Amino acid sequence: MSAPARIAGSLRRTARAVAFTMRHTRNRVDVLRALIHSSDQATVELRDGTSITAPELRTLIPLLTEVFVNREYEHGDVRVEPNDVVVDIGAHVGVFALYAASHGAARIIAYEPSPVNATLFAHNMKRNSIANVQLVHAAVGDRLGSTTLGLQKWSVGNIVFDNIGLEPSENTVDVSMITLAEIFVNHNLERINFLKMDCEGSEGAVLTAATEALQRVDRIAMEYHDNWSRLEHDAIARLLTKAGFMVDVVPSRTPFIGMIYAKHASLTGGSR
Known part of the structure; x- marks a missing residue:
């Protein structure tokens, strides 16, 4: 990418961040100051x-926009309902868990492998007095055991190398890994009413x-990541359809990334 294109992209991101801050935050002065000074850690009050x-803030504001403003984890009957049991794979610092x-979710079980993100997740739940959430500091994939998490410069984009078939980079940490089946066992679950995944390419391994x-x-x-996942979105859609789901795929403006929404065909009379 050329220097002018990078500058233009940066200006667009900054403009969107400022617009979000002015429209949706209480502590706009603090947030704007953090944007100007590129603060390493920042708090946003909605x-x-x-x-x-x-x-x-570079990653927090886009996440807040996706979840709270654009409501990208709602699509038709696919949404969090009162009294749902919710499992959040790739919980980051808790934006979706707070949503x-x-x-009205009755129980939220969140999986986040990054040590930094997991610490801030716990802080954010306590700060907002959310008591019905359980955080597990682990990755989710296709087997039980341990795996290597690649830590990126930004708090999103941390990659579980085993799940996407790449060799580890230099900045890594070893973390525990679990499967979706074991989540049911470990938390004594009969059903998961709403499964949210944003796991940076691990979705293919999880679902396989x-x-x-x-x-x-x-x-x-x-969220799907065709550039990293073992399964691209069309293969994931076929897998879910075969498993009995009605599936919608919604690409984004960003190449290789988009959303998949699925509702099990056995559900009748509403979204539960």
Whole structure:
């Protein structure tokens, strides 16, 4: 990418961040100051009082926009309902968990492998008095054991190398790994009403090993990453359709990335 293109892209991102700050935050002065000074860690207070701290604003504001403003984890009947059991794979610092709690989820089980993100996730749940959430510091993939997590410069984009078939980079940490089937066992779950996934390419590995477990999932909203995942979005859609889901694929403006929404065909009379 040329220097002018990089500058133009940076200016567009900054403009979007400023617009979000002015429209949706209480502490806009602090947020704008953090944007100007490129602060390493920042807290955003939304107008409804929700407070979220992340390692940097560059990734936090787009996530807040996706989840709270654009509602990208809602699509038709695929949405969090009151009293849902929600599993969040790739929980980051808790943006989606806070969203699910605000929509009446009865129980939220969150998996996040990054040590920094997991620490801030716990902080954000405590800060917002969310008591019905359980954080597990682990990755989810196609087997039980341990794996290598590649730590990126930004708090999103951390990659589980085993799940995408790449060799580890230099900046890594070893983390535990679990399967979707074991999540049911470990948390004594009969069903998962809403499964959210944003796991930076690990979605293919997670779903490949989850054929039977998927029969106990009602609704899925997930981000796909065709440049990293073992399965591209069309293969994931076929897998979910074969497992009994009605599937919608919604590409984004970003190449290789988009959303997949799935509702199990056994559900009748609504979204539960």
